[in-house]
Amino acid sequence: MSNDKLQTATVTSADINDIKLQESLAATAAQPVKITARDVKVFYGDNQAIHGIDLDVYQNEVVAFIGPSGCGKSTFLRCLNRMNDTIDICRVTGEIKLDDRNIYDPTLDVVQLRAQVGMVFQKPNPFPKSIYENIAYGPKLHGLAEKKSDLDDIVESSLRRAGLWNEVKDRLNQPGTGLSGGQQQRLCIARTIAVSPEVILMDEPCSALDPIATSIIEELIDELKQNFTIVIVTHNMQQAARVSDRTAFFHLGNLIEIGATNELFTNPKQKRTEDYITGRYG
Numbered sequence: 001m002s003n004d005k006l007q008t009a010t011v012t013s014a015d016i017n018d019i020k021l022q023e024s025l026a027a028t029a030a031q032p033v034k035i036t037a038r039d040v041k042v043f044y045g046d047n048q049a050i051h052g053i054d055l056d057v058y059q060n061e062v063v064a065f066i067g068p069s070g071c072g073k074s075t076f077l078r079c080l081n082r083m084n085d086t087i088d089i090c091r092v093t094g095e096i097k098l099d100d101r102n103i104y105d106p107t108l109d110v111v112q113l114r115a116q117v118g119m120v121f122q123k124p125n126p127f128p129k130s131i132y133e134n135i136a137y138g139p140k141l142h143g144l145a146e147k148k149s150d151l152d153d154i155v156e157s158s159l160r161r162a163g164l165w166n167e168v169k170d171r172l173n174q175p176g177t178g179l180s181g182g183q184q185q186r187l188c189i190a191r192t193i194a195v196s197p198e199v200i201l202m203d204e205p206c207s208a209l210d211p212i213a214t215s216i217i218e219e220l221i222d223e224l225k226q227n228f229t230i231v232i233v234t235h236n237m238q239q240a241a242r243v244s245d246r247t248a249f250f251h252l253g254n255l256i257e258i259g260a261t262n263e264l265f266t267n268p269k270q271k272r273t274e275d276y277i278t279g280r281y282g
């Protein structure tokens with residue numbers, strides 16, 4: 001929480017200037033809706049963590065979720081690929097659609113959904129396998145490669161797209177866990193990309209990384225949005241300002257405001273948003 005406070009007070013005009021607002025707004029408006037969430041509520045046992053959220057995510061945009069600790073950012077993010085299913089006491093109501101498909105449809109294949117809507121976690125979590133196998137595992141599971149050469153191609157292209165190929169091409173058989181933290185996180189991004197997702201969810205993907213590794217991931221996010229829709233939870237408002245087209249501010253399980261990132265940071269519509277971004281609470 002104190003971390004929040006440190007970071008909230010210092011979104012500078014330089015950060016804001018980094019945002020290509022006009023481009024991103026035009027791009028966003030022109031894109032179809034990829035994810036539709038309506039009246040989403042989440043309960044952990046008797047405790048309601050999310051209170052009826054409505055939100056659209058457009059194709060090929062980057063949306064950042066910000067808000068104080070415990071406001072429900074991760075909980076809502078995990079709804080988008082049914083990761084909350086893995087928590088016994090968690091119950092989700094409302095409707096979430098990926099394109100036109102209700103992802104809570106009981107006949108839906110959840111493993112397939114999580115390939116379509118991949119996830120990168122706070123702490124890099126490579127499998128205890130080689131770099132090659134970390135990437136190849138998903139495509140093998142989903143039957144995406146018929147021959148070894150197809151698999152090799154997927155491994156190479158995924159590592160290239162995650163900006164890691166040149167650093168690991170000569171050590172593909174070494175353990176993924178032997179890479180640096182930033183490299184491990186890019187390996188996890190490559191692993192996500194390898195099964196051809198449409199959406200990538202990132203839950204504080206840089207919080208365990210140093211500033212250099214963080215800036216590499218942020219640049220990568222900018223490239224990935226050419227091909228993917230990205231939703232990122234971040235505690236770091238400068239990061240939200242740098243990487244996202246739109247920002248959603250959450251508070252106490254409610255979505256208070258969502259808008260173009262520089263609008264939200266420079267001219268928030270809600271008092272609670274303003275108080276948060278100016279560091280009045282964290």
Ligand SMILES: Nc1ncnc2c1ncn2[C@@H]1O[C@H](COP(=O)(O)OP(=O)(O)OP(=O)(O)O)[C@@H](O)[C@H]1O
Pocket residue numbers: 044049067068069070071072073074075076087235
């Ligand atoms: N597995 C769980 N079991 C029970 N309650 C949970 C669980 N995960 C989250 N919660 C509760 O749900 C609420 C929202 O938590 P969540 O982690 O989604 O917030 P957050 O905004 O992502 O927080 P942070 O920024 O600290 O990660 C909190 O009250 C939290 O205690």
